[in-house]
C-alpha cells in the first residue's frame with residue numbers, strides 16, 4: 001500500500017463521516033454557494049502578475065512538519081501583496097494539517113482565486129469546496145478514472161468553479177483530459193506514489209498538453225530560475241508551497257522570489 005492509497009482510503013471514510021454530520025442540504029445554506037467564483041485561468045494569464053499560485057501548507061507526508069506557526073491571515077495576505085496570482089490552501093487535516101476553516105479564513109482576507117487543495121473522490125467534496133469559498137478545485141488523475149473526472153469536473157463547472165487536473169505522466173493525461181470538465185492542467189513534478197521530485201517531468205509533458213488549457217507546473221519549484229525555465233516551455237502557473245512555507249515568514253520568502261523574476 002503506497003502513501004497515496006492510504007490517503008485515499010482515509011479520505012473515503014472521512015467523507016462518509018462528514019456527509020452524515022453535515023449533509024449537502026446544510027452545505028447549501030452557506031452564503032458562498034451564491035458567490036461568483038474568480039477565474040484562476042484568467043488570473044494566471046494576466047501579464048501583470050507573476051503566475052505564482054502560493055500555497056498554504058503546514059505539513060506533508062513527504063516532509064513532515066514544514067511550518068506549524070505561520071497564521072493563515074498574515075501569510076495569505078502577504079503572499080498576495082508580494083505579487084502571487086492566486087492562492088492554494090490545503091484542507092486535508094490528517095496528512096497535511098489543514099482544515100476547511102483555513103480556506104474560509106483566506107477567503108475573508110483576500111480577493112483572488114483560491115484553489116481548494118484536497119483529495120477529491122466524491123461529489124460531496126465539490127459542493128463542500130464551493131460552500132467554504134473556493135474558486136477552483138484540484139482533481140488528481142492518479143486517483144480518478146476518466147469518467148470520475150468528467151462527472152466531478154462537470155459538477156464543479158456547474159457551480160462556477162474551475163478544475164485544475166493534476167497529472168504526472170502522459171497516460172494519466174490521455175485518460176482524463178475532458179475539455180468539458182477541465183480548464184487547467186497541472187503537472188505534478190512529485191510522484192505521489194514514491195515522492196520523487198523532478199522538474200524534468202514538467203519539461204517533458206509541456207508539449208503534450210493542448211494549448212487550450214492553461215498549463216501549471218506543481219511541486220519542487222524553489223527559484224526564479226525554475227519559473228523562468230518552465231515559462232519558456234509554456235507554463236503560465238507555478239504552484240509553490242514548501243519553498244515559502246519552510247520560512248518563519250513565508251510571505252517574505254515569496255516577496256523575495258517575486259523580486260527576482
Ligand SMILES: O=P(O)(O)OC[C@@H](O)[C@@H](O)c1c[nH]c2ccccc12
Pocket residue numbers: 055057117118119166188218219220221239240241242243
Ligand atoms: O511544496 P511544493 O513542493 O512547492 O509543492 C506544492 C504543491 O504542488 C503540492 O503541495 C501538491 C501538489 N499536488 C498535490 C496534491 C495533494 C497535496 C499536495 C499537492
